[in-house]
Every structure is written in C-alpha cells, then in structure tokens.
Amino acid sequence: METVPKPGSNVPPKKDRLQAKKKKPRRYWEQETTGTAAGASPGPPRKRKRNRELRPQKPKKNDTSKKFRISKKPRELKSPGHQRSLSGAQDPFAGPAPVSVEVVQKYCRIDKSKEVPHPKTKTRSRLVAAEAQEEETSVRAARSELLLAEKPGFLEGEDGEDTAKIRQADIVEAVDIASAAKHFDLNLRQFGPYRLNYSSTGRHLAFGGRRGHVAALDWVTKKLMCEINVMEAVRDVRFLHSEALLAVAQNRWLHIYDNQGIELHCVRRCDRVTRLEFLPFHFLLVTASETGFLTYLDVSVGKIVAALNARAGRLSVMTQNPYNAVIHLGHSNGTVSLWSPAMKEPLAKILCHRGGVRAVAVDPTGTHMATSGLDHQLKLFDLRGTFQPLSARTLPQGAGHLAFSQRGLLAAGMGDVVNIWAGQGKASLPSLEQPYLTHRLSGHVHGLQFCPYEDVLGVGHSGGITSMLVPGSAEPNFDGLESNPYRSRKQRQEWEVKALLEKVPAELICLDPRALAEVDVVSLEQAKKERAERLGYDPDATAPFQPKPKQKGRSSTASLVKRKRKVMDQEHRDKVRQSLEQQPQKQEKAKPTRARPSALDRFVR
Amino acid sequence: MCWLRRSLRRRKMKVKMLSRNPDHYVRETKLDLHRVPRNYDPTLHPFEVPREYIRALNATKLERVFAKPFLASLDGHRDGVNCLAKNPKSLATVLSGACDGEAMYTGIDHHWKEAVFATCGQQVDIWDEQRTNPICSMTWGFDSISSVKFNPIETFLLGSCASDRNIVLYDMRQATPLKKVILDMRTNTICWNPMEAFIFTAANEDYNLYTFDMRALDTPVMVHMDHVSAVLDVDYSPTGREFVSASFDKSIRIFPVDKSRSREVYHTKRMQHVICVRWTADSKYIMCGSDEMNIRLWKANASEKLGVLTSREKAATDYNQKLKEKFQYHPHIKRISRHRHLPKSIYSQIQEQRIMKEARRR
Numbered sequence: 001m002e003t004v005p006k007p008g009s010n011v012p013p014k015k016d017r018l019q020a021k022k023k024k025p026r027r028y029w030e031q032e033t034t035g036t037a038a039g040a041s042p043g044p045p046r047k048r049k050r051n052r053e054l055r056p057q058k059p060k061k062n063d064t065s066k067k068f069r070i071s072k073k074p075r076e077l078k079s080p081g082h083q084r085s086l087s088g089a090q091d092p093f094a095g096p097a098p099v100s101v102e103v104v105q106k107y108c109r110i111d112k113s114k115e116v117p118h119p120k121t122k123t124r125s126r127l128v129a130a131e132a133q134e135e136e137t138s139v140r141a142a143r144s145e146l147l148l149a150e151k152p153g154f155l156e157g158e159d160g161e162d163t164a165k166i167r168q169a170d171i172v173e174a175v176d177i178a179s180a181a182k183h184f185d186l187n188l189r190q191f192g193p194y195r196l197n198y199s200s201t202g203r204h205l206a207f208g209g210r211r212g213h214v215a216a217l218d219w220v221t222k223k224l225m226c227e228i229n230v231m232e233a234v235r236d237v238r239f240l241h242s243e244a245l246l247a248v249a250q251n252r253w254l255h256i257y258d259n260q261g262i263e264l265h266c267v268r269r270c271d272r273v274t275r276l277e278f279l280p281f282h283f284l285l286v287t288a289s290e291t292g293f294l295t296y297l298d299v300s301v302g303k304i305v306a307a308l309n310a311r312a313g314r315l316s317v318m319t320q321n322p323y324n325a326v327i328h329l330g331h332s333n334g335t336v337s338l339w340s341p342a343m344k345e346p347l348a349k350i351l352c353h354r355g356g357v358r359a360v361a362v363d364p365t366g367t368h369m370a371t372s373g374l375d376h377q378l379k380l381f382d383l384r385g386t387f388q389p390l391s392a393r394t395l396p397q398g399a400g401h402l403a404f405s406q407r408g409l410l411a412a413g414m415g416d417v418v419n420i421w422a423g424q425g426k427a428s429l430p431s432l433e434q435p436y437l438t439h440r441l442s443g444h445v446h447g448l449q450f451c452p453y454e455d456v457l458g459v460g461h462s463g464g465i466t467s468m469l470v471p472g473s474a475e476p477n478f479d480g481l482e483s484n485p486y487r488s489r490k491q492r493q494e495w496e497v498k499a500l501l502e503k504v505p506a507e508l509i510c511l512d513p514r515a516l517a518e519v520d521v522v523s524l525e526q527a528k529k530e531r532a533e534r535l536g537y538d539p540d541a542t543a544p545f546q547p548k549p550k551q552k553g554r555s556s557t558a559s560l561v562k563r564k565r566k567v568m569d570q571e572h573r574d575k576v577r578q579s580l581e582q583q584p585q586k587q588e589k590a591k592p593t594r595a596r597p598s599a600l601d602r603f604v605r
Numbered sequence: 606m607c608w609l610r611r612s613l614r615r616r617k618m619k620v621k622m623l624s625r626n627p628d629h630y631v632r633e634t635k636l637d638l639h640r641v642p643r644n645y646d647p648t649l650h651p652f653e654v655p656r657e658y659i660r661a662l663n664a665t666k667l668e669r670v671f672a673k674p675f676l677a678s679l680d681g682h683r684d685g686v687n688c689l690a691k692n693p694k695s696l697a698t699v700l701s702g703a704c705d706g707e708a709m710y711t712g713i714d715h716h717w718k719e720a721v722f723a724t725c726g727q728q729v730d731i732w733d734e735q736r737t738n739p740i741c742s743m744t745w746g747f748d749s750i751s752s753v754k755f756n757p758i759e760t761f762l763l764g765s766c767a768s769d770r771n772i773v774l775y776d777m778r779q780a781t782p783l784k785k786v787i788l789d790m791r792t793n794t795i796c797w798n799p800m801e802a803f804i805f806t807a808a809n810e811d812y813n814l815y816t817f818d819m820r821a822l823d824t825p826v827m828v829h830m831d832h833v834s835a836v837l838d839v840d841y842s843p844t845g846r847e848f849v850s851a852s853f854d855k856s857i858r859i860f861p862v863d864k865s866r867s868r869e870v871y872h873t874k875r876m877q878h879v880i881c882v883r884w885t886a887d888s889k890y891i892m893c894g895s896d897e898m899n900i901r902l903w904k905a906n907a908s909e910k911l912g913v914l915t916s917r918e919k920a921a922t923d924y925n926q927k928l929k930e931k932f933q934y935h936p937h938i939k940r941i942s943r944h945r946h947l948p949k950s951i952y953s954q955i956q957e958q959r960i961m962k963e964a965r966r967r
Contacts, residue, residue, distance in 0.1 A: 141645045148644060156619040171620055179622035281652045323651055365648050455623045471622050479649050480641030486630040491639060504655040517654045
C-alpha cells in the first residue's frame with residue numbers, strides 16, 4: 001500500500017547500526033537470556049542497553065526495515081511450560097484444564113446418528129455451525145464440573161467382603177453424627193401399613209397409614225408440619241409441586257390438603273384411586289383407579305386434562321418415567337403399557353412377565369425400567385431404543401415394590417426384606433448378581449422411595465416408617481435453580497412463580513422429549529396424504545355445492561335440485577375431460593416399452 | 606461373651622455418607638446474597654426443550670405486549686413536511702423543511718467528507734461551498750431529476766433518480782455519469798447502504814423497493830414488497846442491516862436487507878401520507894415527516910426498553926432474544942411474532958392486491 005513519505009526521513013539510516021540493534025528491548029516478564037536463577041527477581045532494568053535499543057525504533061516505519069524483519073531469527077514460541085509469573089515461578093498446570101471424553105459426551109445433545117434427508121444448503125450450513133458450537137459448549141460445561149463441591153458416598157467392605165452382610169447398625173456406628181441422625185425408625189403399629197413420599201427437594205416427608213393417619217414433617221430437623229386423621233382409608237399420599245400441598249387418595253375420593261392439615265379440595269371426579277403420581281414440570285397429578293381409568297388433573301388451573309380408559313381392569317401398578325413424563329402401568333396379563341395424556345391409546349405395550357406385573361420402576365435418566373412379576377422374576381429393560389430385556393433374576397419371593405435412586409441404585413421390597421442392587425458408576429445398569437445392601441424390617445413393605453439428594457432410602461411398612469442409610473445412592477451436587485433443599489421461603493416462592501410460567505402443556509408429552517428441537521423433515525404433501533389416509537377422506541377437498549337460497553319463488557325444491565344437478569354435471573364433465581387427456585399420455589408412456597414390431601406379431605393373440 | 610461377639614462383629618469397612626455442611630449452602634446474614642450452587646448435568650435438568658419452547662412463547666407474547674413504538678409528535682410546521690436531514694456529526698440535530706415556498710432545486714445532498722454538495726433539477730450540479738458556479742454538471746437523458754444522494758463510503762459516487770424512470774450513477778472525480786438502470790415506474794429516492802459500499806435501495810412508485818448491487822445493475826439483489834401505495838422515501842440504519850421506507854399509504858415499514866417482507870409496520874390514525882423518513886445515527890429511533898405538518902419520532906425496535914438497563918435486565922433481554930431466534934420457525938410462535946394490527950384501508954388494499962396478483966398469475 002502506498003504511504004505518504006514523511007519529511008526528514010530522506011536520509012537513509014545507517015545499515016550497520018540497524019543490523020546491530022535489531023533486537024527489541026527486553027521486558028521484565030519475558031524469558032531471561034542471561035543465566036539468572038528461576039526465583040530471583042529480574043533486577044532493575046539496564047538503562048544503557050535500552051537507550052541504544054530504543055533509538056533505531058524511529059525509522060522502523062520506513063520500507064527498508066521490512067527486509068530486516070524477514071531476515072530476523074523467528075521469535076521463539078512461548079511454550080506453555082516456560083510461562084513465568086511476575087515472581088518468576090512456573091505454572092505447574094499450564095494450559096486449559098483437561099477434560100475426559102466421557103464427560104464431554106455427557107453434555108452433547110445433538111444426536112449425530114440422525115441424518116436430515118436431502119437438506120438444503122442453508123439448513124446444512126446451519127446444522128454444521130450448530131454442531132461446532134455444541135462441541136465448544138460441551139467442553140466448557142465439562143470443565144465446569146471441577147467446581148462441584150461434593151463427592152458421592154461409597155461403601156466398601158474390607159478385603160472384598162460382601163457388602164450385603166453389612167448391617168444398618170454398623171453403618172450408623174461408622175458414619176459421622178449428622179449422617180447417623182438420618183437413620184430413624186418410627187414405630188406406628190396402630191394405624192396400619194404406611195405409604196410414604198418425599199418432596200422434590202428431599203427435605204420433607206409425607207406418609208399416610210391405611211387407617212387414616214396422615215402426617216407431613218421436615219425429616220432432617222424432625223419438625224412436624226401437620227398430623228391428622230382423615231377418618232377414612234388412605235391408599236396413597238403425594239406431595240404436589242412443593243411441600244405446601246399434599247394429595248391423599250382416600251377410600252372414596254381424592255383430597256388435597258395444606259401442609260398444616262387443612263383440607264383444601266375434594267376432587268369427586270377421581271374416585272377409588274389406588275395410586276398417585278405427580279409430574280412436576282407439567283403440574284399434572286395422575287391417578288390410577290380401581291375403575292380402570294387414568295386421570296390427569298392439572299393442579300395449577302384445577303382442570304382434568306384427560307381421563308383415559310386403560311381397558312385393562314383394576315389399575316394398581318403405576319409409575320412415571322421422569323425423563324419424558326410418560327406413565328407406566330403394569331397389568332395382570334404381564335404387560336406394561338405406556339401412556340401420554342395426548343393419546344387415547346397407549347404409546348407402547350411391553351410384554352414383561354408370564355404372570356401379572358407386581359411393580360414397575362424407571363430410573364431418572366429414562367434408560368432402564370425394572371419390573372417384577374408374580375413369576376418371581378425381576379427384569380431390567382432398555383427403554384431408549386429397543387424395549388428388550390437387559391438382565392433378569394429369579395427372586396425367592398416376588399418383589400412387591402421397586403424404586404430407583406438418582407445414581408441408578410435399585411431397591412426392591414420383598415415381604416419384610418429390602419434388597420438394594422448397585423452398578424459400577426453413576427448411571428450404569430445395576431448388576432443383579434449380588435445385592436449391595438439388605439435390610440430386614442419389622443413389617444411387610446408397603447412403600448419405597450429414595451430420598452432425592454440424600455443417601456437415604458425411606459421404607460413404609462406395616463410397622464411404621466424406616467429411614468435406611470444407603471451410601472452412594474444420591475446425587476451429591478444439586479442445582480440451586482432446580483431444587484434446592486436449603487431454600488428459604490422467598491426462594492421457594494420465586495421458584496414456584498418461574499415454574500408456573502414455564503409449565504409444559506400436557507399435549508407435548510411424548511416418548512422423545514426433545515422432539516421440538518428436531519428439524520422438520522416431513523414435507524407438506526406427505527403430511528396431507530397421511531392425513532387423508534388416516535381420516536378416510538380428504539378434509540381439504542371442496543365442500544359439496546350448496547345452492548344459495550333465492551327470493552321470489554326461485555328457491556323451490558325443484559329449482560334447487562336442478563341447480564345442484566347442473567353443477568354436478570359440469571364437474572363430471574370436467575373430470576371425464578381430464579381423464580381423457582391423461583389416457584393418451586399413459587398410452588404414450590406405455591408404447592416405448594414394447595419391443596420392436598416383428599412379422600410374427602399377427603400370430604400373437 | 607456379648608462384648609466379645611460385638612468386637613468380632615465390628616467390621617473394618619470403608620464407608621462415607623453424603624453429608625453437607627449447611628453453612629456452605631445457606632447465607633450468613635440477611636444482607637448477603639443467597640447462595641445458588643450450579644450443576645449443569647443434563648439429567649438434573651429434564652424437559653429442557655419443552656421448557657425453553659414455553660419460555661420462547663412467553664417471550665414472544667411479551668414482546669407483543671410491550672411493543673409501543675410511538676414516542677413523540679413534533680409540530681410547528683405550517684405546511685406538510687417535505688424533507689428531513691440529519692447531521693452526521695451530532696445526534697441531536699435534525700433539519701426539516703416544509704412545502705411552503707418555491708423550490709428551485711428538487712433535491713439536494715451534501716458530500717460526506719468534503720465541503721461539496723450536489724443539487725438536481727434539470728441536471729445534476731456539483732457545487733463547492735465557496736463558489737457561486739457549479740464545479741461540474743452532469744446529465745444523461747432528457748427529463749428532470751428528482752433526487753440525488755452521495756455514497757457514504759466511496760464518497761465520489763452519486764446516485765440520482767429521474768422522471769423517465771431511470772436511476773443514474775455518477776462519478777464526481779471524472780465528472781461523468783457511470784451507469785444507468787431503467788425500471789418500470791419512476792423511482793422516488795434512493796439510499797446507499799452505509800456498510801456495503803456498492804448496495805443501494807430504490808423506493809419506487811410501483812409500491813416496491815429494489816435493492817441493487819452497483820456492480821451488476823441488470824437485476825436487483827432483492828425486491829421488497831409490502832407497501833400498498835407508492836413508496837416515497839427510504840433510509841438505511843447505520844448498521845446497514847435494515848432500512849425504513851415511507852409510503853403514500855400512511856405507514857412506514859422497516860425491512861431487513863436480505864428479506865423481501867417487512868418486519869415491522871408503524872401507523873397512526875393521525876399520520877397521513879408520509880413524505881420523508883430518517884433513521885437516527887444511533888440506530889435507535891426513526892423520524893418521519895408527513896403532510897399533516899407533524900414530525901413523529903418512533904422507536905426502531907418497538908418493544909425495546911429505553912434508558913440504562915441493569916445487568917440482570919440485559920441478561921434477561923439477551924436470553925429472551927436468543928430464545929425467540931431459536932424457536933422462530935415453530936408455527937405458534939411464528940404466528941404470534943408476525944401479528945400486526947393494520948388500519949382497515951391498508952388491510953383491505955392488501956387483500957385486493959393479493960386477489961389481483963393471483964388473477965394475473967393464472
């Protein structure tokens with residue numbers, strides 16, 4: 001590029017001086033060329049050398065200095081091992097923090113196996129840009145795991161000893177006092193076998209006995225919130241979105257209570273409910289009843305969103321899939337059916353057992369389903385992809401209750417014994433060979449749930465409530481914006497408002513919760529065709545001609561019929577003309593397929 | 606014996622339970638912030654996509670709720686406002702000219718850098734501020750020229766619009782016209798893109814705006830169709846990504862440069878035929894002068910909050926903007942974000958013109 005020549009630089013500078021002084025001035029943060037010790041301070045800058053080095057800076061703007069820049073030695077690249085701080089010390093962990101590939105994989109959301117067929121160039125370029133951005137983001141998210149403060153618990157026997165033999169009393173002795181306080185037994189024999197439920201933060205516990213005893217408490221501080229007797233049989237108890245509201249499935253109807261024990265609602269449309277489930281992100285309370293109906297009640301507006309007839313008799317086995325909010329029902333013919341409020345028919349039916357299904361549980365990531373049946377089998381199924389059994393085990397006694405923990409441990413209640421199986425890592429399949437822990441209770445198990453962010457398993461049985469210690473079952477690091485066990489009242493109120501604002505409508509429940517983020521692949525014509533096939537007729541077709549009613553006697557029946565006939569005849573004629581036009585085209589297409597005419601064609605019949 | 610049995614039974618096992626210290630999770634005093642530990646593991650955040658979709662839906666609805674672009678109406682003129690001029694060096698100064706008084710020159714524009722300005726009437730004259738005679742005169746064709754504009758980047762280039770439906774580009778250094786393009790109907794004004802030196806947009810009488818690339822004038826880069834009457838004025842945003850057009854149909858529309866449909870339309874019952882429009886140099890406001898003697902000031906982004914935003918507000922606005930972009934093609938969200946109220950005259954004109962276009966197509 002042409003530059004304006006500066007006045008006064010007409011005299012070419014002496015080349016020898018430039019060549020000798022081509023070194024740039026040494027800065028105190030750069031490498032020492034002279035042999036000084038690593039920890040020594042660099043000392044005062046040597047002034048004389050700097051003056052001499054500074055002077056030839058002026059004519060550097062001249063073109064002639066370019067030659068020298070090229071002929072100079074290439075500057076040493078600062079290798080990461082040689083970075084020094086102001087004090088001269090070296091950074092022993094130089095460079096960005098390393099992350100392992102599995103951790104980065106956990107944060108990747110784009111399913112690279114799904115290909116968009118025939119993408120346009122714009123779509124393809126956008127997808128490529130999105131993939132590149134996702135790589136960068138997942139590495140950063142993986143690196144943020146360094147900031148997680150807590151580590152999960154563990155239990156290892158000495159010299160490869162069987163951990164199943166370790167009793168709860170031994171664990172309580174060996175563990176710190178705060179954790180030991182988490183193990184307690186409530187002996188409540190008077191009011192029948194108990195079912196229990198932990199709130200979503202894991203801080204509050206609600207339980208209900210068969211003879212009507214309902215209570216809610218903060219089980220960590222042992223502070224009782226309310227304790228009432230509803231004077232009716234209680235079949236199931238659930239917290240709604242927070243610890244402020246409680247749903248109790250009583251003998252006749254469904255009742256909703258405050259955490260102070262005040263009855264707020266009696267929902268008469270949900271009668272003879274056996275099991276309750278709450279879908280937290282949709283604010284839906286799901287009830288399974290003896291009448292065979294599955295009812296979805298929206299607790300934020302108080303309306304029944306869907307009442308589905310499962311057509312399988314009495315429903316008594318129900319659980320939710322926390323990953324996609326699909327309800328799993330277990331039936332007496334050995335099948336498990338998957339339900340969504342948007343569809344009248346089940347999304348899928350899986351044949352699991354030879355006899356009836358007694359219990360179903362789904363792990364929090366939605367990958368595995370555990371079922372147990374009257375045939376004394378305990379099976380693990382794969383839910384993402386093929387619905388095939390992954391492993392199975394015969395139990396001496398059928399498991400009536402199953403529960404998964406946040407880190408993938410499986411608990412089964414068989415009679416008055418609870419067995420817990422664990423896998424290798426966090427979200428791995430539990431291995432059913434050897435149980436991790438066992439415990440015998442003072443009564444038959446009626447309810448099982450792992451506490452969300454604590455290493456505790458709550459068991460409701462006919463003798464009351466037991467809280468068992470299960471090291472390594474819970475997620476150690478919670479996210480404060482999702483569910484914070486240490487939240488204050490103000491924080492809970494703010495969280496509730498935000499959760500209500502982003503409440504997902506019930507129509508969006510389907511097997512793949514990420515369906516909204518996929519590229520729309522089906523073309524418009526194909527969608528129209530499918531719709532016409534499904535409905536049996538084409539809804540976009542023009543409505544049949546209705547003659548407009550006219551005045552002055554022109555709309556008598558005879559004239560209406562005449563007008564209709566005229567339009568029908570016209571349409572018929574148009575259709576015939578069209579088909580006649582298409583026929584010679586078809587004939588023309590058919591002609592070239594024939595072979596060349598031969599003399600023997602006249603003998604062909 | 607029981608103590609012996611107990612000591613035999615005591616196991617040496619390695620056990621650790623998850624045990625949190627509440628002091629690390631609860632704030633110390635009421636004056637502190639709450640502690641919010643974060644874990645970005647996707648298993649702790651289920652239903653990401655549906656929740657973000659609902660947030661995007663809410664953001665789009667709120668954007669429509671807060672879309673109040675009209676700021677002020679400045680009166681004082683005694684005749685219809687014919688032209689507006691912005692001072693390139695000062696944000697606050699704007700000149701406006703009304704129709705009272707005879708006009709010798711139908712168009713006038715100042716050079717971006719030098720003390721030179723151009724006028725047009727029968728021909729394009731370039732004047733020096735100190736001289737009384739024009740430096741040079743250029744003409745191509747026999748009809749009168751209605752407007753002239755200097756290119757802000759290649760400052761020696763001029764563009765002009767003439768009554769015989771052409772747009773002519775001139776070079777001031779060589780004092781000759783360069784190129785010419787003839788359209789179907791007359792162009793009222795052109796405006797150069799302040800970011801791309803070779804792009805200009807022409808506001809035409811046939812209700813459309815044409816964006817041309819100066820290097821290839823045979824076909825327009827984009828045709829912008831949304832007005833229902835003649836487009837009288839056009840001005841670019843300083844970002845070079847959007848422009849605003851004023852039309853005889855009593856509305857002003859904001860178009861993105863790469864799209865053929867407008868993203869926003871501003872109208873008021875009191876605003877009659879809009880003659881001139883300008884986008885302020887901070888790209889936040891739009892001024893339009895109409896023939897009922899008022900200059901109106903509008904916001905360029907209708908639902909933007911003006912003034913200094915706190916960092917939380919900025920973060921929330923950015924998040925909502927990104928959400929709206931991510932889900933913009935979903936049918937419900939698209940329907941809500943496209944919805945604009947139009948005066949009955951414009952709405953019925955749109956329906957009529959659509960029917961006419963369909964008929965012509967068949």
